Amino acid sequence: METYRLKLRMKSGFISPLQADTIFGGLCWTIRYAEGNDSINSMLGDFRSDRPWFVLSNAFPGDLLPKPLMKIKRPLPATRDEQLLQAREGKRLKKIEYLTPKEFISLISGSMPVIENREKPISQVSTLHNQINRISGSTADGGQLFEQMESYINQKDENNQEQDYLSIYIKLREPGLRDWLLDQFRLLGQTGIGKRKSTGKGSFSVIEMEKCELFESIKEPNAYLSLSNFVPRQGDPTEGYYKTFVKYGKLGEEYALSSYPFKHPLLMIRAGSVFFTKGGVKPFYGQMVENIAPTYPEVLQYALAFSVPVRMNGDN
């Protein structure tokens, strides 16, 4: 599978975090609306039978990538001062969420780079909204006030140049799918992803989709890192470093208007988790989760892992 990098410029803030399954859900609706049920059913059929047309990563701000969850071997502190220094350094590193490509590649190649502090690349702001009383024109007497958390990209590169885009890494089954997928993303950008699409949240324009060879330099990998949240399937590696969270998914578009628009809660593994492999690294791990929405049994939850080879010096 060939890897591409898609750069998106957000037209305003976004509310739902742009995780791989949310992006996949948006794409499915776009394909269904644009090409009809047969097209989406044929695509999902291949995803079900372990032949995905494409594998998506979560969206990351600018060029940044998630901090890998890895155990780094460091020399034992000889003095109390060294012990204190290491504790402080550990605490500092814990707060860092994203790494530059250079730091990321160096870390997954088995060396320990110097990781610098940086500002949070995504700022979250709370905005207040009103529902006005149509007759009085005011928020009093039947009007309502509610709060909404919106996210904005606030990322600059090493030269202080603004990186006002999001990056999604994509593995394609066939290179011929590139243009088709690009068209689907362009259509999706018109509508937007996630909550409050009708007021412009989550809408974007596509900057470019180019081949990405960033992860191909890792020699003799013995582990993989996932760039997307996922659910492992039977037979996937189980030894590694990972964090889990519970996803409370919701159906989109017209299914969101059904009597029960929620999906079952799903335990997922976070992007950045690392698992030891025996032998090579597969292009993807994880599975498509069936029977996730009680109202619509045909709905599939995207839970594939976008794998990146890793050379770990720790225990295997």
Add this chain to the structure above:
Amino acid sequence: MKLERHAIIKGVIFCETGLRIGGSNDDIEIGGNDNPIIRNPVTDLPYIPGSSLKGRMRSLLELKHSAITQQTGKPCDCGQCNICKIFGTHGTHKARESVLGPTRIIVRDAFLTSESVKELKAANQEKGIYYTEVKHENLVDRKTGKAEHPRPNERVPAGSKFDFEIVLRIFENDNENAALNLIREGLSLVQKEYLGGSGSRGYGKVRFINTTIDGVPFVLEEGK
């Protein structure tokens, strides 16, 4: 449902009077303004949220066409009319009973035009105003004629321009003309009334200029 196409309406919102769309201020500063407007958190420039324009269009259309709204003052939730279809059915319960499908309209946030950013930046350097003006208001005691409760209101100065974009999703069997006429009417009503707050005392008079649909002129009202 099959999506036929996206119709894209673009144009410029021209503020004929000062425009105030309230924001929130997390910081308490001595001498700071406690009635700030909404700003983009990254660039700190004022903008018009899509929700403000969409909400204003919807509320004016409902007041004109919906019997439910005319009686209660609340948003129409009939789940049958064109407003519910295009702007989205209001209210969870009715939305789920409705068969109208997804919301057809997407109103994006409107950002200052580059020309306006330049002008306001110059004003910032010359007059010290930070892309906005502060208008002081007070309440006059009717007997003594003395001013009470002075308050500063921040607003975007008259003459500012914002780029706006509205996307209409047209599905098969949708009546495109009816949808476009509703949007046209909504925008015309906003022009006749106001956008943002304090409209009854002159704030928020706006005009939609250079409006196009898919690049072709989109006339809001006949003869204009």
